Amino acid sequence: MWLRGLSRGILTELGRAVSSEAGRTMQRNQQLASVYVSRRIPQEALRLLQDSGICDIKHWDSEDPVPRTELLKGVAGADGLYCLLTEKIDKELLDAAGPKLKVISTMSVGFDHLSLEEIKKRGIRVGYTPDVLTNATAELTMALLLATARRLMEAVAEAKNGGWGTWKPMWLCGYGLSDSTVGIVGLGRIGLAVAQRLKPFGVKKFLYTDFEPKPEIAAEIQAEYVPLDKLAEQSDFVTVHCALTPETNGLCNKDFFSKMKRTAVFINTSRGAVVNQDDLYQALTTGQIGSAGLDVTVPEPLPTDHPLFALKNCVILPHIASATVATRTAMALLTSNNLLAGLKNEPMLKELPL
Numbered sequence: 001m002w003l004r005g006l007s008r009g010i011l012t013e014l015g016r017a018v019s020s021e022a023g024r025t026m027q028r029n030q031q032l033a034s035v036y037v038s039r040r041i042p043q044e045a046l047r048l049l050q051d052s053g054i055c056d057i058k059h060w061d062s063e064d065p066v067p068r069t070e071l072l073k074g075v076a077g078a079d080g081l082y083c084l085l086t087e088k089i090d091k092e093l094l095d096a097a098g099p100k101l102k103v104i105s106t107m108s109v110g111f112d113h114l115s116l117e118e119i120k121k122r123g124i125r126v127g128y129t130p131d132v133l134t135n136a137t138a139e140l141t142m143a144l145l146l147a148t149a150r151r152l153m154e155a156v157a158e159a160k161n162g163g164w165g166t167w168k169p170m171w172l173c174g175y176g177l178s179d180s181t182v183g184i185v186g187l188g189r190i191g192l193a194v195a196q197r198l199k200p201f202g203v204k205k206f207l208y209t210d211f212e213p214k215p216e217i218a219a220e221i222q223a224e225y226v227p228l229d230k231l232a233e234q235s236d237f238v239t240v241h242c243a244l245t246p247e248t249n250g251l252c253n254k255d256f257f258s259k260m261k262r263t264a265v266f267i268n269t270s271r272g273a274v275v276n277q278d279d280l281y282q283a284l285t286t287g288q289i290g291s292a293g294l295d296v297t298v299p300e301p302l303p304t305d306h307p308l309f310a311l312k313n314c315v316i317l318p319h320i321a322s323a324t325v326a327t328r329t330a331m332a333l334l335t336s337n338n339l340l341a342g343l344k345n346e347p348m349l350k351e352l353p354l
């Protein structure tokens with residue numbers, strides 16, 4: 001409406017200006033990197049991408065994972081992919097993305113959802129989020145270990161449901177950390193951070209196993225390197241912190257549990273598939289081990305009618321080890337920064353060596 005009063009000449013000039021602005025926008029758009037973001041992420045992290053001025057963003061703006069067919073469509077022609085551990089980045093997806101894809105940035109420290117061989121073949125760079133989640137994950141591991149060992153879930157239920165009759169000498173007794181031996185499967189950043197937090201609880205000895213000895217890290221907690229079966233035999237608590245790889249898939253199985261102490265507490269905050277869940281169920285129901293605390297399972301979510309949920313000596317959390325506001329925000333920002341660096345052919349803050 002406001003155009004009505006303008007002269008023909010001005011209109012023409014305006015038209016030219018508009019069309020050349022449109023042209024510039026088009027040109028700019030052609031230079032923008034096409035980026036697919038596969039989930040609703042913290043505002044700060046999205047803003048970082050938007051304000052960079054180099055991204056044309058397609059966003060699956062939902063709390064729930066993007067359906068596979070949508071994802072395959074959405075990534076077509078993308079230069080960059082911002083993904084979560086819920087997205088399987090395999091040959092099918094990489095083919096769907098096409099040859100322009102040059103950077104994948106995952107909002108996770110774990111990378112078992114990425115087909116690294118396929119990614120490497122295509123020369124794609126990968127960003128991930130180590131370090132920023134170490135403290136939160138170690139804290140949650142402590143909480144889960146103590147809740148499992150001291151039977152907190154059972155105790156809360158008893159107190160609430162009338163099971164609290166009177167003080168009884170041996171009622172709801174669990175196991176303490178004082179004077180104990182703790183076995184760490186995978187002595188990386190998180191394994192070490194857990195051990196550092198456990199130490200003041202009076203742990204007598206730390207054992208660890210890994211694909212090779214890590215003397216420098218082990219020295220910080222005076223941990224002894226032992227084979228997996230020795231760790232199983234000697235530990236009062238076993239806590240799993242290794243990455244999921246073909247070598248660690250199903251590592252904690254029947255054989256492993258059969259070597260553990262009958263009173264031992266087993267904790268896993270790494271990946272569900274490191275544990276053979278059927279074997280764990282057997283071990284828990286036959287008294288082969290004392291109890292288990294799991295933050296990760298197969299599948300996720302674990303169906304509510306899964307037999308493990310029925311066990312009093314099994315505490316299951318919904319994969320929340322890194323879930324503090326600060327940590328998840330830091331992970332999301334790091335993921336954006338890694339992505340932008342990759343798009344600009346610059347060094348990433350945290351790049352996965354391939």
Ligand code: DGY
Pocket residue numbers: 085107108109110111133270321322
């Ligand atoms: C990861 O980052 O891999 C954790 O499992 C979730 O924080």
